Amino acid sequence: MLSRFAALMMLLVLSVCAALPPSAQAQAAYRWVDKAGQVHYSDVPPPPDESQKVERKQVSGNKVDETSTVSFAMRKAMQDFPLTLYTASNCKDSCKLARDFLGQRKVPFSEMNIQTSEDMEAFKKATGIEEVFVPVLQAGVGGKIEKGFEENAWRRLLETAGYPPPRSGVTTIAPAAPPPPPPY
Helix, strand or coil: CCCHHHHHHHHHHHHHHHCCCHHHHCEEEEEEEECCCCEEEECCCCCCCCEEEEEEEEECCCCCCCCCCCCHHHHHHHHHCCEEEEEECCCCHHHHHHHHHHHHHCCCEEEEEECCHHHHHHHHHHHCCCCCCCCEEEECCCCEEEECCCHHHHHHHHHHHCCCCCCCCCCCCCCCCCCCCCCC
């Protein structure tokens, strides 16, 4: 069994190694063709008299794109079910509530403001709804539609489309029925 001091030292060494920047962990890789035409790969430079052509590449460890804050689930939902919010200039309170809800959920959406007869025809064609009643949220081209703003209905639509719930601050609705007990 390790002494307490040895365990602390091991933890310190592991912490320092884990904190090394990726550039400190990078190494070189060599590719060369020998006189017989055979291709070699190595992390050690080739002997100077045995190679005809040498390529040196700087190799670093795997890197995760840390600049992207969008989760995989969000990217997938955005790709499969892009959100369109249909509004009108005479829609004030309910359209503001709808925008605020989508903003709190941090889901990207495009907003189509219905103002002209061309806008109305485009709305009818996209949604299949004959009478304009806003706000309308559509998930995906020709996809699921919610007319009027009702928070729980919109939350269910987002969850069905695969949009992840917010990480904090907004609660999600409970399932309709509790899960069945495990079999014995």
